[in-house]
Amino acid sequence: MQKLKITHPDSANRIEKGIVLGWAVLVVIVILVAAALARFIVGGISAQEFASPEFMNGAANNKINADQFTFSDPWVRATPPGTMTAAAYLSIGNTGEEDRLLYARSDGARRVEIHTSSEQDGMMRMSRLDTLPVPADGVVQLTSGGHHLMFIDIPATFVPGESVIVTLVFESAGARDVLFTVRDVR
Amino acid sequence: MSTVSKFLFVIVFLVVGSVGAMTARQVFVVDESTDIPVPEINGFVLQQPRVLPEFALLDGQARAFARSDFESAWSLLYFGFTYCPDICPTAMVEMAKLKDLLAASRPDVAAEYYLVSVDPQRDTPERIQEYVTFFDDSFKGLTGDLLEIGKLAQTASVIHVIEPSADGASYEVGHSSTLTLVDPQGNIRAIFKEPLRASALANDIDRVLTYVKRVSNEV
Ligand SMILES: [Cu+2]
Numbered sequence: 212m213q214k215l216k217i218t219h220p221d222s223a224n225r226i227e228k229g230i231v232l233g234w235a236v237l238v239v240i241v242i243l244v245a246a247a248l249a250r251f252i253v254g255g256i257s258a259q260e261f262a263s264p265e266f267m268n269g270a271a272n273n274k275i276n277a278d279q280f281t282f283s284d285p286w287v288r289a290t291p292p293g294t295m296t297a298a299a300y301l302s303i304g305n306t307g308e309e310d311r312l313l314y315a316r317s318d319g320a321r322r323v324e325i326h327t328s329s330e331q332d333g334m335m336r337m338s339r340l341d342t343l344p345v346p347a348d349g350v351v352q353l354t355s356g357g358h359h360l361m362f363i364d365i366p367a368t369f370v371p372g373e374s375v376i377v378t379l380v381f382e383s384a385g386a387r388d389v390l391f392t393v394r395d396v397r
Numbered sequence: 398m399s400t401v402s403k404f405l406f407v408i409v410f411l412v413v414g415s416v417g418a419m420t421a422r423q424v425f426v427v428d429e430s431t432d433i434p435v436p437e438i439n440g441f442v443l444q445q446p447r448v449l450p451e452f453a454l455l456d457g458q459a460r461a462f463a464r465s466d467f468e469s470a471w472s473l474l475y476f477g478f479t480y481c482p483d484i485c486p487t488a489m490v491e492m493a494k495l496k497d498l499l500a501a502s503r504p505d506v507a508a509e510y511y512l513v514s515v516d517p518q519r520d521t522p523e524r525i526q527e528y529v530t531f532f533d534d535s536f537k538g539l540t541g542d543l544l545e546i547g548k549l550a551q552t553a554s555v556i557h558v559i560e561p562s563a564d565g566a567s568y569e570v571g572h573s574s575t576l577t578l579v580d581p582q583g584n585i586r587a588i589f590k591e592p593l594r595a596s597a598l599a600n601d602i603d604r605v606l607t608y609v610k611r612v613s614n615e616v
Contacts, residue, residue, distance in 0.1 A: 288482065288483075288486060290482075291479070291486075291527060291528045291531030291532070292527045292531065293479075293523075293524055293527045293528070294479065294480075294482075294528065295480055295519075296480055296481075296482040297482050298482035298483045298486075326483075328483050328484055330574075330591070331571070332556070333556050333573055334556050334557070334558065334571035334572055334573055334574075335484045335571065335572060335573070335574040335591075336569070336571040337481065337483065337484070337569065338569070339562070339563065355483055355487055356483065356484065356487065359482070359483050361482060362482070396490060397490055397493065397531075397532060
């Protein structure tokens, strides 16, 4: 009886390759099954879904840009030397529920009040508002001749180009820091 | 209550009532002595010039300033106060633009620009001087005794009031926001109303000056 001998070196090589290939296929299958299982367990976020714009926006909205408010063009009127007061303006856009601005504070003044200018009995009067309503899905504008934030007892004059942080405190939404730029409108 | 009582200010001025009515009559009565049409402006042209009373105020250098100091040039008067952060600076800015516009369109007309304080407790001569010159180097400030200020304001139909604020810790100032045109003889010729905008004011003043000249030539 003659023992079967594999004499052709090429054929031996081929069998080794086949075994390696077999293992590789098995590993790939295991990985795919594991991935499928993992996906099933985690609750179904595919790589495509993870990279989708909707998902990215959702993450952004929840973390960085969640604010219902937009603060446009915040500025403070540059003050003449020796002045004790200054007026600050901005517009507050609100995509959320109705809210109210309760008060404001800043290192730029001993006190910040919400004021409104109006004509009464032939006189221009400036009066303090207790709160400033911010309508739902609306905008409230603080502009010259209307509402303003009144800085009272400012330690230094406001020089154009400088900026000052004002904390606006809303009844429901809480506090927001807004950076106001000093502007010379002469 | 003791802190509240420290503040001596109560309402000081009320000029409305009869003066307002007189003003309205002077302004609206048609003067039949001349055929020259009265220009329509954003405010009032005084067909019978209103003579300023004698008064004693201080300028930005704390020098005495009297009625006669208005003579020699046309004057534009804004009544306000330096503690005011919104209305008054806006008016000052427009007044500075107006000065440039008039200097260009009426170089023949010499004019001075004044802020008259209605809050002399805060507005010392130094204070008002540094305030007005921030807007224009040539601007002048007037302040002084509130009663003296009142004489000038009353003739200009300017109402002003000082009242304790709601919390009693401070006071609030109210004032008419108008521009008063005084001729070089010390007579009020026109009063301009809000909105005080430089370009419209320059046009209106130009027409008032033309009107005044025609009227005075006819007399
Ligand atoms: Cu104010």
